[in-house]
Amino acid sequence: AQSVTQLGSHVSVSEGALVLLRCNYSSSVPPYLFWYVQYPNQGLQLLLKYTTGATLVKGINGFEAEFKKSETSFHLTKPSAHMSDAAEYFCAVSDGFNKFYFGSGTKLNVKP
Amino acid sequence: DTAVSQTPKYLVTQMGNDKSIKCEQNLGHDTMYWYKQDSKKFLKIMFSYNNKELIINETVPNRFSPKSPDKAHLNLHINSLELGDSAVYFCASSQPGLAGEDEQFFGPGTRLTVL
Numbered sequence: 001a002q003s004v005t006q007l008g009s010h011v012s013v014s015e016g017a018l019v020l021l022r023c024n025y026s027s028s029v030p031p032y033l034f035w036y037v038q039y040p041n042q043g044l045q046l047l048l049k050y051t052t053g054a055t056l057v058k059g060i061n062g063f064e065a066e067f068k069k070s071e072t073s074f075h076l077t078k079p080s081a082h083m084s085d086a087a088e089y090f091c092a093v094s095d096g097f098n099k100f101y102f103g104s105g106t107k108l109n110v111k112p
Numbered sequence: 113d114t115a116v117s118q119t120p121k122y123l124v125t126q127m128g129n130d131k132s133i134k135c136e137q138n139l140g141h142d143t144m145y146w147y148k149q150d151s152k153k154f155l156k157i158m159f160s161y162n163n164k165e166l167i168i169n170e171t172v173p174n175r176f177s178p179k180s181p182d183k184a185h186l187n188l189h190i191n192s193l194e195l196g197d198s199a200v201y202f203c204a205s206s207q208p209g210l211a212g213e214d215e216q217f218f219g220p221g222t223r224l225t226v227l
Contacts, residue, residue: 034215036218038153041220041221042220042221043116043202043218043219043220043221044155044202044204044216044218045218046215046216046217049215088153090155094214098143098160098162098167098168098206098208098214099157099160099168100145100157100216102154102155102156104152104153104154105153105154105155107153
């Protein structure tokens with residue numbers, strides 16, 4: 001069975017600081033991993049995904065994530081936070097059969 | 113053009129009523145989903161259809177009945193609404209790849225409030 005754990009339901013950083021949002025997964029099959037962002041009152045939007053190949057994945061808005069199989073992690077980072085990055089972030093794993101499992105989300109707050 | 117659209121955006125209704133939410137996607141995807149997001153933002157899959165055929169049916173009360181008239185539409189009908197049904201319901205679609213690496217495209221959500 002697949003599951004996703006996001007450590008930290010709330011993360012607060014200063015503008016310009018490093019953003020690190022943590023995601024650990026469990027999967028009985030090679031995982032397909034995703035990060036989504038949800039802005040207030042909107043649907044989820046794909047930031048980036050890992051399927052196969054290079055373990056460092058670059059996404060939109062300057063975000064990237066690294067797949068570490070040995071640590072079963074897929075942490076999301078951004079070198080310098082911007083006010084517009086304030087949102088809810090969801091990590092997800094796909095079982096490869098149309099089913100996604102989402103983490104409980106991390107709310108990112110960016111302070112001026 | 114909106115890829116995945118839902119109507120209505122907001123729905124306020126009394127307990128015991130029956131209501132429907134509609135979803136349409138213009139991406140040509142074969143698979144559509146309904147998710148429920150609770151007040152703590154937890155997102156849980158409810159149903160999934162592939163080419164009008166139900167393929168995922170999670171443990172959802174049978175008051176919830178999805179219907180897919182064609183692969184571009186997936187509607188959700190809810191009978192005898194209860195307070196606990198209050199949530200944001202998201203529709204999503206995807207085009208399954210050979211290895212299941214497809215991403216999902218989400219609609220804007222329907223905020224249901226049951227009074």
